[in-house]
Amino acid sequence: MxxxxxxxxxxxxxxxxxxxxxxxxxxxxVLVHDRTSMSPQVLEFLKEDLIKVISKYMDIDTEGLEVNxxxxxxxxxxxxxxxxxxxxRLSTS
Amino acid sequence: MGxxxxxxxxxxGVGKTTTxxxxxxxxxxxxxxxxxxxxxxxxxxxxxxxxxxxxIVYDIVDVTSGNCRLKQALxxxxxxxxxxxxxxxxxxxxxxxxxxxxxxxxxxxxxxxxYVLVDCPAGIEQGFKNAIAGAHKAVVVTTxxxxxxxxxxxxxxxxxxxxxxxxLLIINRFRPEMAKKGNMMDxxxxxxxxxxxxxxxxxxxxxxxxxxxxxEPAVLNQQSIAGQAYRNVSRRITGETVxxxxxxxxNGLLMRLRKLIGMG
Ligand SMILES: Nc1ncnc2c1ncn2[C@@H]1O[C@H](COP(=O)(O)OP(=O)(O)OP(=O)(O)O)[C@@H](O)[C@H]1O
Ligand SMILES: [Mg+2]
Numbered sequence: 183m184x185x186x187x188x189x190x191x192x193x194x195x196x197x198x199x200x201x202x203x204x205x206x207x208x209x210x211x212v213l214v215h216d217r218t219s220m221s222p223q224v225l226e227f228l229k230e231d232l233i234k235v236i237s238k239y240m241d242i243d244t245e246g247l248e249v250n251x252x253x254x255x256x257x258x259x260x261x262x263x264x265x266x267x268x269x270x271r272l273s274t275s
Numbered sequence: 276m277g278x279x280x281x282x283x284x285x286x287x288g289v290g291k292t293t294t295x296x297x298x299x300x301x302x303x304x305x306x307x308x309x310x311x312x313x314x315x316x317x318x319x320x321x322x323x324x325x326x327x328x329x330x331i332v333y334d335i336v337d338v339t340s341g342n343c344r345l346k347q348a349l350x351x352x353x354x355x356x357x358x359x360x361x362x363x364x365x366x367x368x369x370x371x372x373x374x375x376x377x378x379x380x381x382x383x384x385x386x387x388x389x390y391v392l393v394d395c396p397a398g399i400e401q402g403f404k405n406a407i408a409g410a411h412k413a414v415v416v417t418t419x420x421x422x423x424x425x426x427x428x429x430x431x432x433x434x435x436x437x438x439x440x441x442x443l444l445i446i447n448r449f450r451p452e453m454a455k456k457g458n459m460m461d462x463x464x465x466x467x468x469x470x471x472x473x474x475x476x477x478x479x480x481x482x483x484x485x486x487x488x489x490x491e492p493a494v495l496n497q498q499s500i501a502g503q504a505y506r507n508v509s510r511r512i513t514g515e516t517v518x519x520x521x522x523x524x525x526n527g528l529l530m531r532l533r534k535l536i537g538m539g
Binding site: 200205206208210216 | 420421424425428429432454456457458459460461464468
């Protein structure tokens with residue numbers, strides 16, 4: 183439910199984000215994909231390296247691993263989803 | 276030895292041909308020897324923008340396939356010294372010219388002219404590859420819109436891969452009043468995203484359409500704000516430092532002036 187303050191703000195403040203901002207954000211995101219997809223193997227190398235490093239600490243489902251770019255507020259984030267099968271017991275033997 | 280500059284964009288209809296015609300005419304007005312090469316085979320346009328469509332006898336394919344000598348195919352613009360057009364072929368395939376033929380052609384032209392401006396077709400296929408083949412430099416044209424900037428980014432990547440270094444950017448059809456209201460990306464936004472050097476900003480201008488109707492590039496029209504912007508771009512190409520046009524101010528003033536004298 184909207185409270186009074188929110189309604190007030192919606193009516194009297196700038197009601198929408200400027201379309202120029204939206205355009206810029208969309209472009210930045212789409213270009214990250216365009217630019218990296220020019221060399222798709224780079225993302226693949228990144229995945230392989232990730233698997234190597236993380237496998238030292240836990241068993242992961244390498245098939246289900248996903249690495250992608252996503253937009254977070256006003257920055258681009260690299261988001262990795264890595265299904266964990268089993269965390270290894272650290273042993274120093 | 277002249278300089279071969281390709282005018283390209285990726286996306287269609289953003290103003291490559293308009294830009295080629297105006298920079299070329301602008302350079303000729305400055306006293307340089309200029310040839311404009313239309314590589315948009317099958318969709319010839321540069322001839323009509325320049326008002327030279329009735330003088331075509333031979334075209335670029337006639338030259339590359341040896342049907343005529345290069346000199347025979349060059350059309351001299353009679354309105355001023357030093358401006359020539361090598362028209363595209365209208366009834367042939369894009370594949371009628373090969374990359375190596377294009378390189379040879381540019382080599383021949385740069386011996387005779389100070390500037391060789393190559394008007395590139397839309398897209399990134401064979402026509403694009405031909406157009407950039409003999410170029411030393413590139414001018415990338417975009418409008419401040421998402422799709423056009425995205426395609427410009429792609430083309431910049433391809434130019435780099437082809438070792439055409441440091442392409443220069445023209446932002447065309449800019450509307451300062453829209454940018455001010457936050458409804459169009461600003462110059463800085465586009466430069467930040469593409470990260471290449473700005474050669475010029477050409478405002479949206481009705482007189483571009485009118486000048487195309489007449490076959491007289493806007494640089495010839497002192498009333499045209501886009502013409503003024505293109506005159507500045509031409510001078511920058513020759514190495515001069517020319518400040519950017521103050522668009523909102525002069526535009527408004529020009530509009531008011533036009534209204535005053537009944538042109539608005
Ligand atoms: N600054 C401007 N203001 C107003 N109209 C413009 C401007 N620049 C270009 N135009 C118009 O936009 C249209 C497309 O321009 P132009 O033919 O130069 O684009 P192009 O990139 O060469 O297109 P194509 O990809 O089909 O070769 C034309 O009708 C032209 O008159
Ligand atoms: Mg064109």
